Amino acid sequence: DDSTFYATVGMNIYDLWTEKFCEVDGQKETLEDALRARTYGKIYFQIGINEMGRGTVDGFMKAYEESVAKFKELQPDAVIFVQAIMKVTKDKSDKDPIFNNPGIEERNARIAELADNRTVFYLDVNEVVCDENGALRKDITFDNIHLLGSKYDIWVDYLKKRGFECEAVFAEFQNAFVSQLTQFIGHGRAVNRQVVGELLPVEWNREGGGVGFF
Numbered sequence: 001d002d003s004t005f006y007a008t009v010g011m012n013i014y015d016l017w018t019e020k021f022c023e024v025d026g027q028k029e030t031l032e033d034a035l036r037a038r039t040y041g042k043i044y045f046q047i048g049i050n051e052m053g054r055g056t057v058d059g060f061m062k063a064y065e066e067s068v069a070k071f072k073e074l075q076p077d078a079v080i081f082v083q084a085i086m087k088v089t090k091d092k093s094d095k096d097p098i099f100n101n102p103g104i105e106e107r108n109a110r111i112a113e114l115a116d117n118r119t120v121f122y123l124d125v126n127e128v129v130c131d132e133n134g135a136l137r138k139d140i141t142f143d144n145i146h147l148l149g150s151k152y153d154i155w156v157d158y159l160k161k162r163g164f165e166c167e168a169v170f171a172e173f174q175n176a177f178v179s180q181l182t183q184f185i186g187h188g189r190a191v192n193r194q195v196v197g198e199l200l201p202v203e204w205n206r207e208g209g210g211v212g213f214f
Contacts, residue, residue, distance in 0.1 A: 004040070006031060012050040013063040017070065035074040043071050044123075044159060046083035048107055049145065053098035061110045068114055081163060082115065084108045084124040090135035092144035099145060101135055128158045 008021035022034035029037075045067070051060050071080055085104045087093070093101040108124065115122035129147070131137045136144070140151040147155065 004034075004038075006034060010050055011047065012054070013047050013060060013067060014051070014054075016047070016063075016067055032070070032074065035071075040075050040078050042081065042163070043075060043078050044081045044083065044163070045071070046085075048085035048111070049099070049104075052103055057106055057110065060107060064111065065114065068120065072119075080120045081123050081159075082111055082120060083159075084111060084122070084126055086145075086147070087126050087130055087134070087136050089138050089141060089144040090131075090133050091138075093135055123159065123162050125155050125158050128154055 006022045008019070011019070011021065017030060017032055020028040020030050022029045022031055024034050024037055047064075048060070054060075068080060068082065071078065085107055087101045087104050088096070088099050090101075092099060108126075112122045112124075114120055126134075126136075129136055129140060129151075138144075140147055140154065142148050
């Protein structure tokens with residue numbers, strides 16, 4: 001298994017790039033230094049529950065977007081999977097003014113907008129951990145917020161399945177683009193940014209909007 005996982009208790013988007021929590025050659029390094037140390041093909045990014053009740057949604061999203069841009073800068077060839085914030089149970093949501101599902105849904109909607117379905121994909125694990133009310137199932141959590149350790153396989157299986165599907169889409173995009181670009185160059189035509197945009201299939205031709213690396 002060539003996977004690398006970087007996580008720490010209480011991590012939040014505001015301290016993501018300054019705190020030294022990544023184990024690299026026996027030493028704690030910042031995430032930026034860790035990403036400069038090797039190349040990855042895929043990045044799975046999940047963060048957000050610890051920021052509930054702190055600052056504004058716009059402030060959270062500004063830091064989140066900057067983080068995605070940083071991933072692209074440090075790992076330009078990687079496919080990035082931004083993950084939804086996992087919801088809380090209905091009882092928790094109904095009673096808690098901070099950790100509640102309407103607030104989580106607002107942030108998730110904004111995170112989803114970052115996906116261009118080309119090199120950045122949105123994955124929503126809530127599809128497989130929520131009940132008929134759209135809230136976290138009581139039987140798979142120990143504190144109404146986090147999954148039981150024994151239930152993490154639900155999350156892992158979802159990421160494998162959806163990640164594989166997204167990779168297939170990414171490969172389709174690459175093949176279609178390379179094919180069209182090859183034909184274009186074959187006709188002796190010059191290539192610039194405008195031409196590249198015109199060559200992209202319609203569904204790809206738009207701007208793109210805990211961490212695991214593979």
